[in-house]
Amino acid sequence: MHGMQAPSHLSAPHPATRRMWLLASAAAVLAGCSSTPRTPSASRTAPVARSGGSSARAVDPLQLQSDLREALLARTMLVVNTPYTYGGNSPEGGFDCSGLIQWAVQGIHTGKLPRTTSQWAQSSTPVQGRGLQRGDFVFFNTMGSNYSHMGIFVGSGQFVHAPSSGGTVQRVRMDNPYFAKRFTEARSIFA
Structure with a gap:
């Protein structure tokens, strides 16, 4: 609400309340990446099975030819600056993080694809x-x-991702302090 003033009969929220609200808002914004989308056509698979720590066990992994890597990247770069949309998976409707991945891979693979981040793992x-x-x-x-x-x-x-509500698909450095602290693993769909 930049540029708007609260009516004089409303008091400013307590700083602790404001912090809690901001943290809850940030959590809700990023939740779209790991949530099941609102589209009925989304593929649904079993939850991630964890084995030996942080790595997901691959269940029927994609094994695409390595020469498709550049085609995947070209398709991904086409939608940089597309708005973030919770559950979004198209340039017209916007993207969430896993919707971006699904759309990009659809350009190089015709089979059924995962939708959520855990399904991609x-x-x-x-x-x-x-x-x-x-x-x-x-x-x-x-x-x-x-x-x-x-x-x-x-x-x-660098990597490309759909960050959060109000943002756009963007290229970010892996050593960005926020993402460097939260990086868990790299995985591949290429043989």
């Missing part, structure tokens, strides 16, 4: 040994779950 395999490559997924714990937010690594230490 199950449909991908951990990046181990070879290191993070362009087109790999990066996951973050923003809501108390290892797979509550995700993006696509684009190289040069």
